[in-house]
Amino acid sequence: MINEALGRRLWPGLTPADMIGRQFELDGEGTTVIGVSKTGKYLVLQEGPRPFAYLALAQRFTATPTLFIRSRVEPALALRAARQELAALDPNIALQHQGTLSAWLTKYIAGQRLGVTLIGIFGLIGLSLAATGIYGLLSFNVAQRSREFGIRMALGANAADVVRLVLRHAAVLVIIGTVLGLGGAWAAGRLVSSFLFGVNPHDPMALIAVSLTLGVTALVASAVPVRRATAADAMSALRAD
Structure with missing residues (x-):
C-alpha cells in the first residue's frame, strides 16, 4: 500500500484508482500496489509531502516494529491487555514507549x-x-x-x-x-x-x-x-x- 505522494512520483498523471495493481521495485523486489492512501505526516508536522509505502510485517519484518492499537475500551485497559498478549507470545519481548497516541503527540509537540x-x-x-x-x-x-x-x-x-x-x-x-x-x-x-x-x-x-x-x-x-x-x-x- 502506498500513499498519494509516492504514487504521483512513480506514475505522474494517474489517478489513485489507476495506480492499484501496478508494480514497482522496492529494495530490489517487485511490489504490487493494493491500495492508495492519503499523504500524511510521518516525521514532523512541518514536513512536505513524503513518499511512503506501507508493507505487511509478515513480508518485510523489522526488528523494532511500532504497533498502534485502536480500541473501543479505555486506553489503559487496552494497553494492559496488549502487554498481556505480547508477554504470552514471548516473555522476553522488550516494550518501549508505551502509552496512548494523544499522550505521545502531546510530548512530541511540547x-x-x-x-x-x-x-x-x-x-x-x-x-x-x-x-x-x-x-x-x-x-x-x-x-x-x-x-x-x-x-x-x-x-x-x-x-x-x-x-x-x-x-x-x-x-x-x-x-x-x-x-x-x-x-x-x-x-x-x-x-x-x-x-x-x-x-x-x-x-x-x-x-x-x-x-x-x-x-x-x-x-x-x-x-x-x-x-x-x-x-x-x-x-x-x-x-x-
Whole structure:
C-alpha cells in the first residue's frame, strides 16, 4: 500500500484508482500496489509531502516494529491487555514507549506548543503596550489642544466634531503602526513558521484579523481622551485667550 505522494512520483498523471495493481521495485523486489492512501505526516508536522509505502510485517519484518492499537475500551485497559498478549507470545519481548497516541503527540509537540504560547504572550504584551502608547499620546494631544477644543465649541463646533478630530489623530497613529507592524510580521514570517502547522504565516485573513484587533484596541484606548476632549470648557478657553 502506498500513499498519494509516492504514487504521483512513480506514475505522474494517474489517478489513485489507476495506480492499484501496478508494480514497482522496492529494495530490489517487485511490489504490487493494493491500495492508495492519503499523504500524511510521518516525521514532523512541518514536513512536505513524503513518499511512503506501507508493507505487511509478515513480508518485510523489522526488528523494532511500532504497533498502534485502536480500541473501543479505555486506553489503559487496552494497553494492559496488549502487554498481556505480547508477554504470552514471548516473555522476553522488550516494550518501549508505551502509552496512548494523544499522550505521545502531546510530548512530541511540547516544544512547538511552548513556542506558540510564548509568541502569544509576547503578542498580548505588545498589544497592551500599543494600547498604553495610544492612550498616552492621545491624552497628551488632548491636554495640549484643550483650549483649541474649547474655542471650537464656543464658535459652534459640537461634540461630534471634536470626537472626529481626536479619532483622526488616533487613526493616523494606528495606520502608521499597522503598516510598520505588517511589514515586520511579513519579514519575520519565516522565523515563526517552524512553530505553525496548518497556518500560513503570511495568511491574508490572519493579517487582517490582527489589523482589526489593533484598530479595536486603539478605539478602546481612545475612549478616555475623547471624553476629556468633549468636556473642554469653552468659557475658560475664551477667558484664557
